[in-house]
Amino acid sequence: MENNTNKQHTRPPIIVVMGHIDHGKTKLLDTIRKENVIDKESGGITQHIGAYEAEVETAAGEKKHITFLDTPGHGAFSNMRRRGAHVADIAILVVAADDGVKPQTLEALEAIKTAGIPFVVAINKIDKAGADPDRVKKELSEKEVFVEDWGGKVPAIPISAKEGTGIQDLLEMLLLVAEIENLTADANAPAEGVIIESHLEPKRGNTATLLVTKGILKHGDFVIAGNAYSPVRIFENFRGQPIQKAPPSTPVRITGFNTIPEVGVEFKTAHTKKEAESIISKQPEQKRSSSPAVAPTTETTEEAGPHTAYLVVKADATGSLEAIEGELKKLENENLIIKIMKKGVGSINEDDAKVAGATMGSAIVGFHVRVEKEAIPTAERFGVAIKTFTIIYELLEWVQAHIEEAAPQETKEEVVGEAQILKIFSNKGSKQIVGGKVISGVIKNKSKIHIVRRDNVIAQGRIVELQHGKTEAQEVSEGNEFGIRIDSPTEIVPRDVIQSLEERTGKRSVSAS
The missing domain is CATH 3.40.50.10050 (Translation initiation factor IF- 2, domain 3)
Known part of the structure; x- marks a missing residue:
């Protein structure tokens, strides 16, 4: 954004922390903020996108603010991770020194590339046995990401989020990148921003986390996000403390929306409820976050198919x-x-x-x-x-x-045996008497058959009578010769193959073939 008017003011950078599951993203933020959020997350895995502010004291003794977004790292949350990159100014790509580049690392890189934002690599867990920062740099170079000491321009900072090693270097690098990016915002404009998260709090109501990107959001304003709106009354910072205003780059929480706003939607502000409702009425109908139920169905059986x-x-x-x-x-x-x-x-x-x-x-x-x-x-x-x-x-x-x-249960026909036809004894209409030899499995009396010619099934039929030697048999096994009477409208010729079929009932497969 160009700094060409008196309305433009420098704002804190918005940093998104990205990387593979368990590579230490939330621990890094925990170390920076000096307060624990990991234990509040099920299984130690961050389940929601979080937005937090941190005050950083530089080596020169100057205090500056940074806003951090914590995007969940495991595969299920790829959309949330991309959304985090979309609203951020700079990304931290966290890669564990003992684990290297992983699938979500590459996905995060793609999201950063799509968003077009600069990033810093934080090589974490350098305190662990087996840590190899050079391996991480090599694997990144194989993905065409070249860090500074490997001939590239991407800063790479070795850290231990657990021990606190390298954290100050990382923060100062982020502030340096932010200074180069010249991040500004119009603090006098009507407040705007993005919905970062939304949910229903049982004892409070529809609640959303917002990130202010322009203007100053004030107590008493009305926030409009899609079809949702809320008065700015229950207005809190990321710590849950009541506040009166929020400048650009500030994450806030607001409770009181008429409906749950969609995550990722941009918000605007109005001065009155009437003005907010007027803005909503003039915009195209948008999807609500909760979809209606589909028409009920009473089907209890399914035709062939998935x-x-x-x-x-x-x-x-x-x-x-x-x-x-x-x-x-x-x-x-x-x-x-x-x-x-x-x-x-x-x-x-x-x-x-x-x-x-x-x-x-x-x-x-x-x-x-x-x-x-x-x-x-x-x-x-x-x-x-x-x-x-x-x-x-x-x-x-x-x-x-x-x-x-x-x-559901389903009945399938399975091939239980194959035989090659050696001789034709009689052929009168659909009734045929032939001789053959079992080449695999068993041929069963009274079974349904496929007639195979040149590897293609050309017809179906049924075994009416099966003989082994001169006596009727229930089945004939591999390697033995037989005589059969077949009912099939298709004329059988020597060297045809017949497949004996058996119906078997079991659970329908729901796995990939």
């Missing part, structure tokens, strides 16, 4: 809901379709149970939400399973197991 699994999904925040949807989509294959009948933010209620109950074999899964007591008897009446989780990969494992258990 199995469809029906789910109701509830979560405590839109970011989590989006991540779960993305991971459920990955479970799909040519044998499985996952249909989300209803999704939303908030507790599992009776209506959720009714929607799920309309389709046999459906289930309700919740992430960091409670189950309302009215939902339980309704779900039991319809035979609907309800399960809640605090770890996303445990949710996915349960869904996979539930789908496999609920898959």
Whole structure:
């Protein structure tokens, strides 16, 4: 942004911390902020995008502010991670010195590249046995990322988030990059920004985390984000402390939205409720964060084709809901379709149970939400399973197991044996008497058969009578000759192969072929 008017003021940099799962992103922020947030996260994995401010004292004794975004690092949260890069000025790419470049490292690099923002590599865990910073630099160079001491321009700082080693060097490098970028904002303009996270707080109401990017957000303003709006009354900083105003680059939390705003949507401000409603009425209709239920279905059987699994999904925040949807989509294959009948933010209620109950074999899964007591008897009446989780990969494992258990029975024809035809004894219409030799498996009496010629199935038929020697047999095994009477409209010739088929019943496969 050009600094060509008196309205432009230098603002703190917005830093996104990115990298692979367990490479130390949240621990790095914890060390910087000097307060613990890791223990509040299930399984030690950050489940929501977080926004935090830190005051940094430079080597010259000057105090400066930095805003950090903490994006979850495991695969389920790729959309949240990209969103973090979209709203940030600078990225920290955290790579563990003992683990090297991993899949989410590459995904984070792609998000940084797409966003077009500068970044600094933080080579973490240098205190651990097996730490090899040069290995990290080499692996990055193989992905065309060249750090400064490898002939490139990307700063790389070795750190230990656990021990605090190198943290001050990293912070000063971030401030240097920010100074080069000349980050400014118009503090006198109407406040604008981005919705970073949104969720329903049971005792407070619809709540969102916002990042102010322009202007000063003040107590008494109205915030508009898509179809959602809220008075700025319950107005808190990232620590949950009440505030009266928030300048550019400040993360804040506001409670009181008429509906849960969508994550990633830009917000604007108005002075009155009437003005806010007028702005909403003039803009195109936008999707709400909670989709309506699909029309119920009473189908209990499926035609041949992929199995469809029906789910109701509830979560405590839109970011989590989006991540779960993305991971459920990955479970799909040519044998499985996952249909989300209803999704939303908030507790599992009776209506959720009714929607799920309309389709046999459906289930309700919740992430960091409670189950309302009215939902339980309704779900039991319809035979609907309800399960809640605090770890996303445990949710996915349960869904996979539930789908496999609920898959319908199906009858398949399987080839149990093959035989080559050696001689034709009689051919009168569809009734044919032939002789042959079993080349694999067994040929079974009265079984359905495929007639194979030049590796192609050309017709079907049925064995009417099977003889081994001069006596009727129930089956003839590999290596033995036989005589059979076949009912088939297609004329069989020597060297044809017949396949003996057997019907077998079992669970329909929901795995990839």
